[in-house]
Amino acid sequence: AQSVTQLDSHVSVSEGTPVLLRCNYSSSYSPSLFWYVQHPNKGLQLLLKYTSAATLVKGINGFEAEFKKSETSFHLTKPSAHMSDAAEYFCVVSEAGNNRKLIWGLGTSLAVNP
Amino acid sequence: EAGVTQFPSHSVIEKGQTVTLRCDPISGHDNLYWYRRVMGKEIKFLLHFVKESKQDESGMPNNRFLAERTGGTYSTLKVQPAELEDSGVYFCASSQAAKMSGLGTDTQYFGPGTRLTVL
Incomplete structure (x- = not known):
């Protein structure tokens, strides 16, 4: 069965410094x-x-x-955090096959x- | 192009009452999904429609939850009777028709969610 582990529940950085959010997954398939992001009082948005x-994927907003x-x-x-990057970030894996549900x-x- | 919309944005009900959540997917999207996030837990899959058919409802918690998608357009999720543990944020997502090649996974576009509070 697939699973996702985000290694940090909270990360704090200074504006202008690099951001690293860690994610490990478990999957029997390819x-x-x-990565999805949710800003305060907003919906879930696909980052990449x-x-x-x-293997290197570029997303929106420099991520x-x-x-x-x-x-x-x-x-x-x-590479460089901006104040507007403050949000909750979710790492997600898709279950294989036609199901396509997200884990x-x-x-x-x-x-x-600042 | 309008995104996925959900109604209401918030709902506060008492235990034992009934609540119906609505989701309008992006026009032309055959796939519609419901997810739920209970406070402190991860977002979890509830079910998946392909047009009007339930493709997978393995995530539905119990028979107090009923989802429908009549005509393959909007969907409703009814909770009857609501219990305290049903509180959470309910997200709806939609994606285009599944690709026969099976390459990759269609991007799911999410609505803003409905925050349900059961007192």
Whole structure:
């Protein structure tokens, strides 16, 4: 069965410094992996997705993630944090087959300090 | 193009009452999903429609929950009777028709959610 572990429940960075949000997954199949973001009082927005093409995936707002099969990781990074990046981030794996249901991590709350 | 919409945004009801949540997917999207996040827990899958048919309802907690998608457009999720543990945020998502190649996974676009509080 697939599962997702987000290694940090809270991350705090200073504006202008790099962001690293860690995610490990467990999957019996070649997974599809996603990062979603939820800003306060907003809906869930897709940041980026990996679907067995390039292992380095670029998303919106300067975020990117690298799929590392040997480490079963899909960490999210950004070179320089902005105040508007403060939000909750979710790492997600898609269950294989026609089902396509999404399996979610618990989320990481990112705080950006001035 | 309008996104996924959900109604109401908030609902506060008493234990034993009935509540119906509505989701309008993006026009033309055959797939519709319901998810729920209970406080402190991860977002969990409830069920998946393909057009008007239930493809997978393995995540439905119990028979107090009834989902419908008549005509393959909007969907409703009814909770009857509501219990305290049903409180949480209910998300709806939609995606385009499944690709026969099976390559990758269609992107699911989410609505803003309905926050349900059962007192």
